[in-house]
Amino acid sequence: MDKAPAARDRGQAPRIVALRRLGEEELAALNEVGQVDYFEDLNEGNREAFEAAMASAHGLIGGKLELDEAMLERSPNLEVVSTISVGYDQLPLEAMNRRGILLCNTPDVLTETTADTAFALIMATQRRLVELSCMVREGRWTSHVGPDQFGHDVHGKALGIVGAGRIGAAIARRGALGFGMSVLYTARAPKPELEQHLGAEHCSLDELLARADIVCLAVPYSDDTHHLIDADALARMKPSAALINIARGKVVDETALIEALEQGTIRAAGLDVFTREPLDADSPLARMDNVVVLPHIGSATHETRAAMARRAVDNLIGALVGEGPVNAVNKASWRAGRAS
Numbered sequence: 001m002d003k004a005p006a007a008r009d010r011g012q013a014p015r016i017v018a019l020r021r022l023g024e025e026e027l028a029a030l031n032e033v034g035q036v037d038y039f040e041d042l043n044e045g046n047r048e049a050f051e052a053a054m055a056s057a058h059g060l061i062g063g064k065l066e067l068d069e070a071m072l073e074r075s076p077n078l079e080v081v082s083t084i085s086v087g088y089d090q091l092p093l094e095a096m097n098r099r100g101i102l103l104c105n106t107p108d109v110l111t112e113t114t115a116d117t118a119f120a121l122i123m124a125t126q127r128r129l130v131e132l133s134c135m136v137r138e139g140r141w142t143s144h145v146g147p148d149q150f151g152h153d154v155h156g157k158a159l160g161i162v163g164a165g166r167i168g169a170a171i172a173r174r175g176a177l178g179f180g181m182s183v184l185y186t187a188r189a190p191k192p193e194l195e196q197h198l199g200a201e202h203c204s205l206d207e208l209l210a211r212a213d214i215v216c217l218a219v220p221y222s223d224d225t226h227h228l229i230d231a232d233a234l235a236r237m238k239p240s241a242a243l244i245n246i247a248r249g250k251v252v253d254e255t256a257l258i259e260a261l262e263q264g265t266i267r268a269a270g271l272d273v274f275t276r277e278p279l280d281a282d283s284p285l286a287r288m289d290n291v292v293v294l295p296h297i298g299s300a301t302h303e304t305r306a307a308m309a310r311r312a313v314d315n316l317i318g319a320l321v322g323e324g325p326v327n328a329v330n331k332a333s334w335r336a337g338r339a340s
Contacts, residue, residue: 005058005078008058008077013033013035014033014034014321015035015037015058016030016036016058016059016060016061016320017037017039018030018036018062019038019060019063019064020041020062026310026312029313029317030316034320039053042066054074054078056077058080058320060078061082063085065083065091067081072101079320080334081096081102081103082313082325083312084305086299087221087248089222093329098333102319102330104315104325105315105329106311111167115173118167118272119174119175121271122159122214125290126152126153126157126214129292130292132149152213154214155179155180155181156181158183158212159171159182159183159212160211161186161216161218162185162205162208162218163218163220164191165218169193171216172185173198177198182199183200184200184208185200186204205228209233209236210237215242216245217229217243219247219251225248225251227250227252229245229256231253231256231259235260235265237265237266239264239266242268243266243269244270244271245269245271249271249277258285261290262288268291269290271285271293271294273296277296279295314326315328
């Protein structure tokens, strides 16, 4: 049976395990409130030390956190996990809920940066920027460009956004206000603010796929969104359409996507995320001229990564010694665990 962490004495400084993506300022802030074991990375040489630190840890913070139910079993004092990310599909949330362990993430601070990345992929796929840049670099630009090198306009096109949360809404703003695009979106419920300010239209996924010139995925990964875009969904898209994925790789059936791109079912794809990361070097996606691939850089700017780390530190400190975190995924489960 799962047990909630044992209550910590008020005067007891928390023990904190920090993993990846933390700078000197963040580590200094953590050291002011507790004892910190920092692991810049995990490898075979330090895994035993990491697991020993987790055995007495009250808090875990970091990027690309490695945590499963077996580790929870070996971390009886763990109260808070603070991930330097928005997504948490790699973490055992149900097991954490049962144990009353709080999970914190970092929304808001990466919204605009990730939306920038999405729009960079939109521009690159529509105007064939990577493909044509390679043509110049490789000395294949020998005459004036003609129809074989022409791209497609972005302005005035229909932008379909699958998932109109913070990031999806930010992409919609860029499309509608910056490029005069019509916006279609899917969401569990209509978003009146998007419709009022951007003229966005709430519709079903099937209708969005059929009407959009560019389909942009901005949904969290879950059982419900696993392979949301499969062969049937791709077949419903326009042959001239492009698919943009800045969500999670497993939202798309990659085998079906490769086949759709090879057969001309859709025209192009811009991908920042993949089923397996790093992407295999021999993946067809890495060799296709009509695909733009990025190494999962959605939030990868100096400014945003620093802001994410600061937010994660604030979350952890707020949960362990303050009035509460800034952002909590499962606060109700945590409170229930505290009360039991």
